[in-house]
Amino acid sequence: MAVVTAQEVTERRLSEDQLIADWLAPLAGPAGLGLRDDAALLAPPAGCELVMTVDALVSGIHFFADDPPASIARKLVGVNLSDLAAKGADPLGFMLAMMLPDGLGNGWIKAFIDGLGEAAQQAAFPLIGGDTTRIEGPLALSLTAIGSVPAGKMVRRTTAGPGDVIAVTGTIGDAALGLLLQLPDPPAALMGLDAEQRGFLLDRFRHPRPRNSFAQALRAHASAAMDVSDGLVGDCRKLLRASDCGGVVCLDDVPLSDAVAAAVSVTPELLRHAVTGGDDYEILLCVPEQAFNTLSEEAVRLDLALHRIGTVTAGPEVMFTHQGGDMSFVHGSFQHF
Amino acid sequence: MAVVTAQEVTERRLSEDQLIADWLAPLAGPAGLGLRDDAALLAPPAGCELVMTVDALVSGIHFFADDPPASIARKLVGVNLSDLAAKGADPLGFMLAMMLPDGLGNGWIKAFIDGLGEAAQQAAFPLIGGDTTRIEGPLALSLTAIGSVPAGKMVRRTTAGPGDVIAVTGTIGDAALGLLLQLPDPPAALMGLDAEQRGFLLDRFRHPRPRNSFAQALRAHASAAMDVSDGLVGDCRKLLRASDCGGVVCLDDVPLSDAVAAAVSVTPELLRHAVTGGDDYEILLCVPEQAFNTLSEEAVRLDLALHRIGTVTAGPEVMFTHQGGDMSFVHGSFQHF
Incomplete structure (x- = not known):
């Protein structure tokens, strides 16, 4: 000691x-008062x-x-x-x-x-x-x-409603596969990517791209949101459960980068890492059906991808579908039924 | 890794x-929104x-x-x-x-x-x-x-003025000597204290007593303040330099608990630890001379000790006096002249 x-x-x-x-x-x-005092002083x-x-x-x-x-x-x-x-x-x-x-x-x-x-x-x-x-x-x-x-405009995690569209910005799984590239013995499907694709994944693991340009549109239109930091599947569950809702998320609609799509096409199991691996720092959001198009147009204006991936239900189940079947995730691992 | x-x-x-x-x-x-969301939401x-x-x-x-x-x-x-x-x-x-x-x-x-x-x-x-x-x-x-x-009432570190009284709450050095008691081979002067005194020092090291009851009086009367966390000597220098002032601090006037006073009476060198050792979590403050008595009365009302230990000068030197001489501190150690 x-x-x-x-x-x-x-x-x-x-x-x-x-x-x-x-x-x-x-x-x-x-x-910050020049960092010359003991505390910061601020007002909204x-x-x-x-x-x-x-x-x-x-x-x-x-x-x-x-x-x-x-x-x-x-x-x-x-x-x-x-x-x-x-x-x-x-x-x-x-x-x-x-x-x-x-x-x-x-x-x-x-x-x-x-x-x-x-x-x-x-x-x-x-x-x-x-x-x-x-x-x-x-x-x-x-x-x-x-x-x-x-005042009053913070986008909560707890305020999604049945019927809302579930959507996500950007692409999912890049950082999770970028992390695999940094671990010993990366999967062959990743080593088979070209250098540019591997560099892209590694960059996405190291350098989040926070979507602050989207904040104003979110607070104008979204019913609920959180950032995707612990994996899309787990974060979908967290948001929907916090809202006392359920949902159906179609994993075929989850946006993948060319690099992740190429790796998944070689080794389909890598989709599991992509949707549970975390570190995406994209925005998972719910939005009333009638506002989705407006929000999408805002995203286009900001040069930001926004993809619909599911629908909020009355719950309580949160279901994930894949290639016409259900996919079940337990502790981050999944089993096909 | x-x-x-x-x-x-x-x-x-x-x-x-x-x-x-x-x-x-x-x-x-x-x-905290029940800790069910991703962020806290507050307004002053x-x-x-x-x-x-x-x-x-x-x-x-x-x-x-x-x-x-x-x-x-x-x-x-x-x-x-x-x-x-x-x-x-x-x-x-x-x-x-x-x-x-x-x-x-x-x-x-x-x-x-x-x-x-x-x-x-x-x-x-x-x-x-x-x-x-x-x-x-x-x-x-x-x-x-x-x-x-x-609004406008935060007590700064940078706003002391020449002529202000320098004062400190509570007693200084208890935690520093309490830490020595937890290290191997504590000084004999500490081991010679009775069990109650040793327990007091250890308690002061482990359990700061933040002076939040004093905040209102401070913002009404003090010209500058900071808490004493890194040792009284160093913190006096920090406050006075941040205010572009100097000062004279009389170490004989620094308030000591009975336990610290007893240890220092046996081993005078322990005063160095008391005034440089840190973890006091008392309030070091400056107050215009004409407001000192009012602030003292507030302290008495709150059952809080407040002792005058020095005077702010135009500077730039910050001097520490002890038993009629100057005491010099370099990097936390001191030399008598």
Whole structure:
């Protein structure tokens, strides 16, 4: 047990001060008070409420220790922006707790913060506060994201209704298969993809593309939404159960990238990974039938794919169909009947 | 490198769902939406702004792995409440990221959450959201605290002025000496204390007593404040430098508990630990001379000790005097001149 002594704390904190003043303060927005105070100070824009979410990423669990530091930063920012997007909220700012192993040198940390700044700036998402500490273990990062929505307009998980269309943005399964490519002995179907396709999948695992441009349309039209982070199948269940509904989802209608479609055509079992694997950071949403076309047109205008994949029912079952049959998923694995 | 597979994630998340629904949801306030959504939704009370801070605690750095789980929870809540108190903010709610090693069983986690609930309830500080994940390393906890202040009334770190009184609540150094008691070979002066005194010091290390009752008086009268978390000496410097001021602090006037005073009387060098050791979670504040008596009376009314320890100067030096001489601190260690 190595609790640091007072002197060690003081020495560490001195370099923490430099880290904050020299590298992190340039990322700060007005609510961060230049990172020179103990807290952030903010108020929602007039007529708005605050939406807040926290996501922690840990080395060895959510990313690989040897992933590029800027990629880890982009993922950290992206997964949290994705939560705001799914709630129909616009980014206001974030707070960051960094638990840094001694082995990470200044070069690594600088590259991480540069990546953080780039990802945050692209999303108009300033740093407003944080904490930095040592860890005798893996790098651990916790980001608290703050967004704003017009009062009463947050898109809930609990408000889908029977008859609503179930739809999803983008493509599903890219990140899950990208992860397989990083593990030992990737499936032959993935190794058979061309280099560009493999690069695409890996990029999708490392770099979420949060759909913040879609937030305004979502809050105008969607009845319920969440982001797809733990696998489409499980997240469909979560959303529909939270809404006290059921649903029928047609897995043949789930949008797949060319890379995933090519791999699944060789090894059909890979569809299981695609729809349960997680890390998609797309938006799963429900929308009343009469509003679906309007929402689709908004998506087209934003150059964003939106696909209908099912229908909300009175429930309670959530069913997944595939090639004319039912597909059953238990603990992320599935059995054909 | 052991990135978990899709199936493992799904299995872990199922128990995470139970953890949230059965153990954490009872701690949730209205802004937490029953922890059934992806985000918290809140607005400041009318006429107020939000004050936000994050503090991470890591096993082996901020607490011992074998500390009682309820103590770790109280410390986590306490250090964050202390930041709100020092800013003159009243607690509104908190978000919690828990990074849990596999070795922690349900019994440990339940005891931790019970302690969390008790500490939070005492402070009217509901849980409003969070994240739970595995870590292949030490327990790591990150808490984001949200408080409210009347607009424009947050007590800054940057607004002390020359001539202001420097004062501190409570007593200083208890936690630092309590930590020494938990390390191998505590100093003889500490082992010579009676059991009650040793118990007091250990309790002060494990269980911060955040001064939230003082927040209203602080925002009415203090010119600047921060909580004492990294050692009084370093924190005095931080506050005064952030205010572009200097100061003279008389270490003979720093309030010491009977236990610390007894230990220092045996081994005077222990004063160094007392004033640099950190984990005090008292409030260091500056207040115009003419308001000091009013603030003192407020403290008396709240049964809280408040001691004048120095004076703000135009700067830039921050000097510490002791027994008629100057005492110099370098990187947490000090030399007599």
